[in-house]
Amino acid sequence: MNTLQSIGYPIYFNDTLPELVNFIQQGNYSRFFILTDENTGKHCLPLIQAQVEKMDNFDIIEINAGEESKNIDFCVGVWKMLIDFGADRQSLLINLGGGVISDLGGFAASTYKRGIDFVHVPTTLLSQVDASVGGKTGIDLENIKNIIGTFTQPKAVFIEHAFLNTLPARQILSGLAEMLKHGLIADAGYWNKLKFSDLQNPSAELVHHSVAIKNKVVIEDPHEKGIRKSLNFGHTIGHAVETYSLMNDDNPLTHGEAIAIGMICESKLSVMKTGLKDDELNEIVDIIGGLYPAYEIDRPCYKTLYNIMLKDKKNQNGKINCSLLTKIGECRIDNVCTEEELYASLAYYSSL
Amino acid sequence: MNTLQSIGYPIYFNDTLPELVNFIQQGNYSRFFILTDENTGKHCLPLIQAQVEKMDNFDIIEINAGEESKNIDFCVGVWKMLIDFGADRQSLLINLGGGVISDLGGFAASTYKRGIDFVHVPTTLLSQVDASVGGKTGIDLENIKNIIGTFTQPKAVFIEHAFLNTLPARQILSGLAEMLKHGLIADAGYWNKLKFSDLQNPSAELVHHSVAIKNKVVIEDPHEKGIRKSLNFGHTIGHAVETYSLMNDDNPLTHGEAIAIGMICESKLSVMKTGLKDDELNEIVDIIGGLYPAYEIDRPCYKTLYNIMLKDKKNQNGKINCSLLTKIGECRIDNVCTEEELYASLAYYSSL
Numbered sequence: 001m002n003t004l005q006s007i008g009y010p011i012y013f014n015d016t017l018p019e020l021v022n023f024i025q026q027g028n029y030s031r032f033f034i035l036t037d038e039n040t041g042k043h044c045l046p047l048i049q050a051q052v053e054k055m056d057n058f059d060i061i062e063i064n065a066g067e068e069s070k071n072i073d074f075c076v077g078v079w080k081m082l083i084d085f086g087a088d089r090q091s092l093l094i095n096l097g098g099g100v101i102s103d104l105g106g107f108a109a110s111t112y113k114r115g116i117d118f119v120h121v122p123t124t125l126l127s128q129v130d131a132s133v134g135g136k137t138g139i140d141l142e143n144i145k146n147i148i149g150t151f152t153q154p155k156a157v158f159i160e161h162a163f164l165n166t167l168p169a170r171q172i173l174s175g176l177a178e179m180l181k182h183g184l185i186a187d188a189g190y191w192n193k194l195k196f197s198d199l200q201n202p203s204a205e206l207v208h209h210s211v212a213i214k215n216k217v218v219i220e221d222p223h224e225k226g227i228r229k230s231l232n233f234g235h236t237i238g239h240a241v242e243t244y245s246l247m248n249d250d251n252p253l254t255h256g257e258a259i260a261i262g263m264i265c266e267s268k269l270s271v272m273k274t275g276l277k278d279d280e281l282n283e284i285v286d287i288i289g290g291l292y293p294a295y296e297i298d299r300p301c302y303k304t305l306y307n308i309m310l311k312d313k314k315n316q317n318g319k320i321n322c323s324l325l326t327k328i329g330e331c332r333i334d335n336v337c338t339e340e341e342l343y344a345s346l347a348y349y350s351s352l
Numbered sequence: 353m354n355t356l357q358s359i360g361y362p363i364y365f366n367d368t369l370p371e372l373v374n375f376i377q378q379g380n381y382s383r384f385f386i387l388t389d390e391n392t393g394k395h396c397l398p399l400i401q402a403q404v405e406k407m408d409n410f411d412i413i414e415i416n417a418g419e420e421s422k423n424i425d426f427c428v429g430v431w432k433m434l435i436d437f438g439a440d441r442q443s444l445l446i447n448l449g450g451g452v453i454s455d456l457g458g459f460a461a462s463t464y465k466r467g468i469d470f471v472h473v474p475t476t477l478l479s480q481v482d483a484s485v486g487g488k489t490g491i492d493l494e495n496i497k498n499i500i501g502t503f504t505q506p507k508a509v510f511i512e513h514a515f516l517n518t519l520p521a522r523q524i525l526s527g528l529a530e531m532l533k534h535g536l537i538a539d540a541g542y543w544n545k546l547k548f549s550d551l552q553n554p555s556a557e558l559v560h561h562s563v564a565i566k567n568k569v570v571i572e573d574p575h576e577k578g579i580r581k582s583l584n585f586g587h588t589i590g591h592a593v594e595t596y597s598l599m600n601d602d603n604p605l606t607h608g609e610a611i612a613i614g615m616i617c618e619s620k621l622s623v624m625k626t627g628l629k630d631d632e633l634n635e636i637v638d639i640i641g642g643l644y645p646a647y648e649i650d651r652p653c654y655k656t657l658y659n660i661m662l663k664d665k666k667n668q669n670g671k672i673n674c675s676l677l678t679k680i681g682e683c684r685i686d687n688v689c690t691e692e693e694l695y696a697s698l699a700y701y702s703s704l
Contacts, residue, residue: 030669076424076493083494088668111463113665114488114501136466141428142435149466150502313465316440317382 002208006133006215007153007222013208016158020094020121021051023156027117030090032058035078035105037065040097043166044123048096059085063104067246070100070140072148078108092117092155098124099131099255103146106137110152119156123163125175125202126255129182129210132157134218134228143247144311145239151223159211161204169200173291174256176202177234180288181263182213185230188329195287230331232314233323237345238262240308244301253295260292264352265345270325272344273335280328289352297350302343309342354560358485358567359505359574365560368510369403372473375508376404376444379469384410384444385437387430387457389417392449395518396475400448411437415456419598422452422492424500430460444469444507450476451483451607455498458489462504471508475515477527477554478607481534481562484509486570486580495599496663497591503575511563513556521552525643526608528554529586532640533615534565537582540681547639582683584666585675589697590614592660596653605647612644616704617697622676624696625687632680641704649702654695661694 004011012019024032032055036045041062052058061081063069082091095105095118102120109118122132138149164172176199183191190209197206214231221228242258253261267284270276297305309320320342323333356363364371376384384407388397393414404410413433415421434443447457447470454472461470474484490501516524528551535543542561549558566583573580594610605613619636622628649657661672672694675685 072424072428079493079500083496083499083663086663086670088670089665090668107463111459111500111502113499114490114503138466141431144435147435147465148431148463150463151466311435311438313441316442318438 004212004215006157007135007219009153009156011133011157011159011211011215013159013204014161016121016160017047017051020048020119020158023119024052024055024092027092027155028090029092029117030057030088031085032092032094033061033082033085033087034058034094034096035061035063035101036096037063037069037101039065040101040123044096044121044163047162048094048121063101065100067100067140070104070138072139072141075104075108075139078105079112082108082112087112087116089113089116092119094119094121096121096123098122098127102127102131103136103138103149106152106154107139107149110137110150115152117155119158120154121158121160123160124167125164125172125207126178127175128159128164128207129175129214130178132159133211133214135222143243144313145243147313159207161207164202170254172200172202174254176291177256177259177263179206179210181231181234181259182210184263184284184325184328185233185323185331186213186217186329188327191328199291226333229314229333230323232333233325233331234259234263234266236262236309236312236314236320236322236337237265237305237342239312240305241295241297243308244305245295257292257295260288261295261297261349264288265349266322266324268345268348269322269335269337269341272341273337274324274326274332276325276327280325283328285352294352297346299347302346305346306339306342356564356567358509359487359571361505361508363485363509363511363563363567365511365556366513368473368512369399372400372446372471372510373403375471376407379444379507380442381444381469382409382440382442383437384446385413385434385439386410386446386448387413387415387453388448389415389421389453391417392453392475396448396473396515399514400446400473415453417452419452419492422456422490424491424493427456427460427491430457431464434460434464439464439468441465441468444471446471446473448473448475450474450479454479454483455488455490455501458504458506459491459501462489462502467504469507471510472506473510473512475512476519477516477524477559478530479527480511480516480559481527481566482530484511485563485566487574495595495660496665497595499665511559513559516554522606524552524554526606528643529608529611529615531558531562533583533586533611534562536615536636536677536680537585537675537683538565538569538681540679543680551643578685581666581685582675585677585683586611586615586618588614588661588664588666588672588674588689589617589657589694591664592657593647593649595660596657597647609644609647612640613647613649613701616640617694617701618674618676620697620700621674621687621689621693622678624693625689626676626678626684628677628679632677635680637704646704649698651699654698657698658691658694
């Protein structure tokens with residue numbers, strides 16, 4: 001499968017671990033560090049250690065798994081470990097894990113000694129098709145996702161399909177939401193292909209196709225001034241639902257489950273505001289509704305969700321900004337939505 | 353006096369506050385925030401407030417004065433204030449203060465929502481001739497100066513000579529050390545001019561000359577891969593002495609006082625390693641020794657200083673790297689110095 005070229009770095013597919021070893025050796029690094037959590041430390045790290053066992057200039061930094069770790073305290077912990085291990089500017093950080101690892105590790109690396117090299121080895125479907133490509137790093141603060149971060153590109157990304165075999169079905173579905181989004185915003189043919197695929201076990205080819213769509217968008221607009229905002233489809237409402245669930249539920253929604261809700265709501269907004277057809281909406285609801293469990297959102301929650309949306313960094317001047325569909329496979333950015341419109345879309349979701 | 357052009361931004365001199373107002377108005381910012389400490393809040397902020405009093409879209413963020421504030425806790429405090437004030441991506445942060453304000457404010461701004469615009473209004477001689485130009489942001493961690501930070505350029509710098517009138521003599525001398533350094537590493541004519549100037553009250557013209565030297569170096573090498581390292585002359589030992597003093601003295605050395613010691617030691621190293629003449633060393637010691645108080649460094653401290661140097665981010669592979677003079681007005685980078693050589697230079701300083 002083709003290696004993709006992103007903004008100054010390669011994205012490798014297929015049997016990527018030998019490529020990783022190659023990258024480390026050719027990079028002339030003084031030392032390298034592998035950032036993991038207890039899950040990837042158990043399931044994925046052994047595969048990498050088997051490859052690098054002949055090298056002695058590396059150390060492992062492990063943090064707790066889960067979005068709760070994506071904060072400044074864990075970031076300070078990573079910085080202090082790098083200091084204690086004597087990491088200099090010629091060091092490399094390898095982010096082995098899901099989106100929390102790549103976002104937090106990317107931020108820690110991009111600010112340690114004003115920036116050391118880092119690469120991503122995404123181990124979840126979600127991070128393979130989303131977080132690992134595009135150069136966004138970040139941590140959460142005050143319950144606002146990714147409010148602190150940098151735009152810094154990794155030096156390489158290694159997308160190893162074998163890692164997906166260890167994932168529970170719910171984690172596969174979480175990543176799948178972003179793949180569906182890629183089809184909806186940019187590629188109707190891909191959306192149609194997805195409809196007839198085994199979506200519980202997305203093939204390496206489908207993953208490659210999704211990464212290619214995202215990569216094309218971020219190359220065109222690395223700093224999200226324009227077209228890159230199309231990737232936010234489903235995320236204005238979806239992020240708010242995700243944050244709400246994280247704060248309130250014992251078993252909170254996954255990112256993908258929240259984005260699935262956001263995509264249904266924002267498809268309804270697309271019918272209301274940007275010309276999406278009703279039968280296209282119904283098709284989207286059929287596919288997404290068939291994959292993800294329903295989630296109860298009571299009317300008293302609407303105001304809470306709205307207040308979370310107001311703090312989203314995508315907004316300006318206190319107005320809520322959505323990326324909406326004009327049709328399946330096409331997106332229009334910068335649609336200001338009123339409180340009433342947003343509530344109507346939430347009511348539509350609840351009526352299904 | 354000429355406006356200087358730096359890496360994509362202007363540096364204004366002379367009656368700069370109307371320029372600042374102009375900049376804010378033309379920038380189409382949704383809001384702006386002024387970061388101060390209690391000193392600049394008292395002495396400098398009123399001058400700016402008088403200029404912007406007609407605008408109502410700004411807030412003030414005040415932190416404690418002093419290097420102790422340059423840490424992640426205060427940075428988190430600034431991030432939270434920006435969140436609470438509803439700062440969006442179209443916001444501007446104005447860093448009104450010395451190096452702590454510009455370094456910390458620059459870091460906070462460069463990472464808030466993955467980067468908002470910021471400008472510097474340096475209020476100390478040190479920050480006017482050093483921190484405000486060059487795009488380095490940073491905070492301290494584990495007693496290591498600027499270990500965390502980014503390379504991010506401000507959108508403009510406003511160097512207001514009037515602010516220097518409020519400074520105590522010791523703060524003027526602190527900035528002067530960097531001006532002397534600029535002459536020593538890059539401009540013998542400027543060094544000679546400084547020798548015969550009133551150094552207790554550096555003229556606007558001398559400040560402009562210093563900024564022009566620094567600006568020329570950073571334009572050539574923004575990310576400190578080569579020639580910019582020449583600005584580290586005096587700083588390998590100087591930073592270690594400064595950190596040591598901060599940890600141990602009730603009335604710690606200023607940055608400039610520490611760098612003055614560093615420049616004398618590293619001039620001695622320059623005689624030992626890069627061909628500086630003995631009479632040039634004597635001239636440097638005469639000028640610097642006549643300006644700054646002697647500081648006692650006992651032999652038992654040498655190892656402590658050396659261990660601090662080992663953690664300096666300028667080093668690679670555990671070797672101490674110094675920028676040294678080949679003659680007055682010329683610098684050579686990347687000179688590895690041994691523990692013994694460093695101790696000899698410290699012993700030379702103590703023998704004076």
